[in-house]
Amino acid sequence: MSAARMATGPQDVGIVPTGVANLEAVAAAFRRLGRTPRLLDSAAGISGADYVVLPGVGSFAGGMAELRRRGWAEAVRRRVEEGRPTLAICLGLQLLCEESEEAPGTAGLGCVPGRVVRLAASCRIPQLGWNRVAAPAGTAFLRSAVVYFANSYGLEAGPAGWTAAMGRHGSRFVAGLERGGVLACQFHPELSGRVGAGLLKRWLEESPAAAEAFEPRAERPALAAAC
Amino acid sequence: MLNVRVIPCLDVRDGRVVKGVRFDNLADQGDPARLARRYEREGADELVILDVSATAEGRVARFETVGRVRDEISIPLTVGGGVRTAEDAGALLEAGADRVAVNTAAVERPQLLSEIASRFGAQCAVLALDGGAAAGEACPSGFEVLTHSGGRRTGLDAADWSRRAVELGAGEILLTSFDRDGTRSGYDLALIGAIREAVPVPIVASGGGAHAGHMCAAVEAGADAVLAASIFHQGDWSIGRLKDRLQQLGVAVRR
Numbered sequence: 001m002s003a004a005r006m007a008t009g010p011q012d013v014g015i016v017p018t019g020v021a022n023l024e025a026v027a028a029a030f031r032r033l034g035r036t037p038r039l040l041d042s043a044a045g046i047s048g049a050d051y052v053v054l055p056g057v058g059s060f061a062g063g064m065a066e067l068r069r070r071g072w073a074e075a076v077r078r079r080v081e082e083g084r085p086t087l088a089i090c091l092g093l094q095l096l097c098e099e100s101e102e103a104p105g106t107a108g109l110g111c112v113p114g115r116v117v118r119l120a121a122s123c124r125i126p127q128l129g130w131n132r133v134a135a136p137a138g139t140a141f142l143r144s145a146v147v148y149f150a151n152s153y154g155l156e157a158g159p160a161g162w163t164a165a166m167g168r169h170g171s172r173f174v175a176g177l178e179r180g181g182v183l184a185c186q187f188h189p190e191l192s193g194r195v196g197a198g199l200l201k202r203w204l205e206e207s208p209a210a211a212e213a214f215e216p217r218a219e220r221p222a223l224a225a226a227c
Numbered sequence: 228m229l230n231v232r233v234i235p236c237l238d239v240r241d242g243r244v245v246k247g248v249r250f251d252n253l254a255d256q257g258d259p260a261r262l263a264r265r266y267e268r269e270g271a272d273e274l275v276i277l278d279v280s281a282t283a284e285g286r287v288a289r290f291e292t293v294g295r296v297r298d299e300i301s302i303p304l305t306v307g308g309g310v311r312t313a314e315d316a317g318a319l320l321e322a323g324a325d326r327v328a329v330n331t332a333a334v335e336r337p338q339l340l341s342e343i344a345s346r347f348g349a350q351c352a353v354l355a356l357d358g359g360a361a362a363g364e365a366c367p368s369g370f371e372v373l374t375h376s377g378g379r380r381t382g383l384d385a386a387d388w389s390r391r392a393v394e395l396g397a398g399e400i401l402l403t404s405f406d407r408d409g410t411r412s413g414y415d416l417a418l419i420g421a422i423r424e425a426v427p428v429p430i431v432a433s434g435g436g437a438h439a440g441h442m443c444a445a446v447e448a449g450a451d452a453v454l455a456a457s458i459f460h461q462g463d464w465s466i467g468r469l470k471d472r473l474q475q476l477g478v479a480v481r482r
Contacts, residue, residue, distance in 0.1 A: 062346075
């Protein structure tokens with residue numbers, strides 16, 4: 001363990017308050033795993049925390065507006081680009097993408113190439129309930145399992161540079177992504193019972209090493225001046 | 228493909244779980260956090276807490292009960308009772324709810340559904356629709372909307388109201404048959420069918436479900452989830468045994 005990580009405490013889980021989300025459910029899930037999660041209130045806090053959670057209940061435009069208004073977008077983007085332990089949940093995964101059909105013209109964080117679209121109209125929308133996720137072999141965190149979803153939008157195809165687990169609701173969609181110490185879930189691990197708790201535990205245990213082993217791509221230009 | 232959700236409902240009054248018949252004669256069933264923990268262990272897919280005296284007492288569902296249950300469970304939690312504004316909904320989410328159900332206040336001020344959906348997303352806005360057989364010809368679907376825990380008949384057609392609510396942003400309908408509530412005589416399949424015809428969002432069937440056969444019939448009538456209370460509280464069925472039976476009947480459930 002590096003000196004820097006020791007300095008901020010080995011159990012430092014910070015939650016980014018993206019407007020109003022089900023923060024308490026996320027916090028309770030980490031408390032059950034023996035952690036003491038806290039709400040982050042600054043870009044420096046986002047950069048400094050050992051683990052950062054970007055939860056998501058709300059709208060794409062609302063979530064991005066909140067990240068930009070508080071000046072947090074760049075700190076989150078940088079963590080994800082560097083592969084540091086970061087967990088994005090539901091809308092959080094979508095915010096990592098370039099854009100969304102939910103809010104045309106609103107730029108996302110752009111860490112994940114691709115545009116989020118509305119789920120296939122042939123199915124019940126929102127997707128509310130337990131659905132199967134198929135993970136490829138060799139993932140660090142994601143496993144094939146049945147987990148809880150509550151979403152109307154999703155990413156259709158696994159993006160370049162990321163390892164993707166897929167789900168099906170009418171058509172195929174990205175259920176989870178991982179790269180380095182970053183885990184992004186379209187489902188809610190904090191609401192997925194024992195399976196979800198197991199995933200969070202694995203992410204807490206394995207993501208620091210996965211982050212160390214990750215070699216970021218050549219640094220891309222920072223987000224436009226608007227943020 | 229989504230599994231059919233099995234949802235125990237905790238009707239809560241003064242911090243205790245209660246259950247009656249047609250929303251009346253409520254009897255004590257135990258501590259909400261203890262029951263919630265047991266139901267998650269048995270395989271519940273989600274929990275609903277309804278504060279049954281909140282509207283009558285002019286307040287929002289009790290936050291301490293929501294928080295205590297949230298600490299115990301790692302499955303989704305929908306909370307209803309006395310929610311009149313988006314701020315009330317936000318306070319319940321902060322206390323530990325994942326979704327918020329509204330009934331009386333949405334009938335009085337339908338815009339409430341849009342306010343909740345636009346702030347927290349459609350998946351967060353649950354319309355609790357209490358339906359009962361309509362007297363006379365006023366309601367084309369044959370069912371009318373009841374508010375104030377069944378205490379008031381509105382004359383509003385249940386199918387029309389569900390359609391309007393979904394247009395406004397409701398992402399799920401928690402559909403309770405007032406006539407069947409607590410009777411163990413099976414879900415009202417005609418009511419489920421009428422609402423299924425009207426809206427494309429998920430429907431949770433509630434009121435009268437006593438065994439797997441009732442639940443299978445509700446799913447065939449168009450429900451995506453089945454809710455029950457007394458059969459779980461009183462130990463007639465564990466959720467695990469119920470799911471075994473549902474599986475035998477060909478209903479896809481999470482194991």
